[in-house]
Amino acid sequence: MKNRLQKVVITGGAGFIGSNLISHLYENGTDEILIIDDFSTGSRKNIDHFNNLKIIDSRIEDIADLESKLEGYDFCFHLAAGVGVKYIMDNVSKALNTNIQATHKIFNACSQMNVPILITSTSEVYGVSNDPVWTEESKSLLGPPTKLRWSYATSKLIDEFMALAEFNDGNLNPIIVRLFNIIGSNQSSEFGMVVPKFVEAALENRDIIIHGSGDQTRSFTWVGDVVNYFRELALLKPYGEIFNIGQPEEVSIKNLAELVIKKSNSSSKIKFISHEEEYGKAFEDPMRRTPGIDKIVSLTGIRPSKKLEEMIEEIIEFKKQH
Numbered sequence: 001m002k003n004r005l006q007k008v009v010i011t012g013g014a015g016f017i018g019s020n021l022i023s024h025l026y027e028n029g030t031d032e033i034l035i036i037d038d039f040s041t042g043s044r045k046n047i048d049h050f051n052n053l054k055i056i057d058s059r060i061e062d063i064a065d066l067e068s069k070l071e072g073y074d075f076c077f078h079l080a081a082g083v084g085v086k087y088i089m090d091n092v093s094k095a096l097n098t099n100i101q102a103t104h105k106i107f108n109a110c111s112q113m114n115v116p117i118l119i120t121s122t123s124e125v126y127g128v129s130n131d132p133v134w135t136e137e138s139k140s141l142l143g144p145p146t147k148l149r150w151s152y153a154t155s156k157l158i159d160e161f162m163a164l165a166e167f168n169d170g171n172l173n174p175i176i177v178r179l180f181n182i183i184g185s186n187q188s189s190e191f192g193m194v195v196p197k198f199v200e201a202a203l204e205n206r207d208i209i210i211h212g213s214g215d216q217t218r219s220f221t222w223v224g225d226v227v228n229y230f231r232e233l234a235l236l237k238p239y240g241e242i243f244n245i246g247q248p249e250e251v252s253i254k255n256l257a258e259l260v261i262k263k264s265n266s267s268s269k270i271k272f273i274s275h276e277e278e279y280g281k282a283f284e285d286p287m288r289r290t291p292g293i294d295k296i297v298s299l300t301g302i303r304p305s306k307k308l309e310e311m312i313e314e315i316i317e318f319k320k321q322h
């Protein structure tokens with residue numbers, strides 16, 4: 001039976017998705033939100049406008065007695081992670097440690113305090129799988145550890161295994177979501193996210209830089225849809241389950257750049273550089289990434305609400321004003 005999420009913890013609440021989740025929860029009747037964030041990639045300006053937030057400004061790993069901080073909360077959304085291709089490649093060890101150690105620590109605390117948890121995994125866990133559409137049962141095809149970009153996917157898979165093992169042992173109530181390229185107005189370009197980088201370049205009439213041939217395709221999902229799914233899942237309680245969250249509409253990175261240029265009336269030119277030039281030899285990238293979303297749509301009855309063009313228009317408008 002559905003009820004309200006009254007008191008909620010969000011790790012990584014000062015980040016892009018976390019700050020959108022805070023708005024969504026307040027709009028839907030949540031009374032109290034505690035965020036845990038070290039502001040490594042998150043920012044004060046994402047959360048300044050919320051005046052009744054409780055904030056623990058720390059790495060999760062460094063919090064003594066984390067259990068007691070969770071006392072009385074109904075649910076935990078665990079979003080804190082080292083994230084973003086550029087950030088990962090620049091901070092491989094730090095990101096790995098956060099994604100494994102911080103997650104392990106929050107699992108222990110949630111388990112002891114009996115707080116259910118939603119963890120944010122990633123489409124990266126499918127690696128370079130050749131399945132035309134990736135469903136939750138698709139096999140992962142990760143590259144070797146010498147290609148360091150796979151460290152992110154591996155750490156998130158370990159999180160998934162830890163969550164399901166604890167669930168299996170009756171210790172934890174986890175819900176796992178695998179997110180596929182989420183975009184929205186307040187996403188930062190600083191850590192290598194493709195859409196804000198292209199939009200900012202286009203608005204300043206700078207060259208738009210594509211890594212690789214530009215033929216690789218991605219599918220982009222609106223952050224408002226994502227946080228809507230998060231809340232629904234927390235209320236529906238499908239513990240021990242994995243869900244893709246994404247939008248099946250595919251676009252090549254070259255067509256994305258052209259769309260951004262058109263929608264922003266920009267005179268930017270498209271330039272191509274190899275992945276190796278940008279990230280060195282330790283990099284490889286999947287050619288396609290298309291989510292199968294039947295599972296989450298049939299559970300929640302909700303479909304992604306926005307087409308790519310609308311998302312790009314909304315992001316351009318926001319960036320023009322900020």
Ligand SMILES: NC(=O)c1ccc[n+]([C@@H]2O[C@H](COP(=O)([O-])OP(=O)(O)OC[C@H]3O[C@@H](n4cnc5c(N)ncnc54)[C@H](O)[C@@H]3O)[C@@H](O)[C@H]2O)c1
Pocket residue numbers: 011012013014015016017018036037038039040041042043058059060061078079080081082083098102120121122123178179180181182183
């Ligand atoms: N944005 C996407 O397209 C996408 C895709 C797949 C998965 N995800 C996952 O969704 C989650 C949120 O991503 P986002 O895009 O909002 O990224 P983000 O970088 O904006 O948010 C992450 C937040 O976690 C905080 N943080 C990092 N390490 C921490 C630590 N050790 N202790 C406390 N706080 C810490 C950061 O300061 C930041 O506020 C991440 O787990 C990410 O892996 C995002």
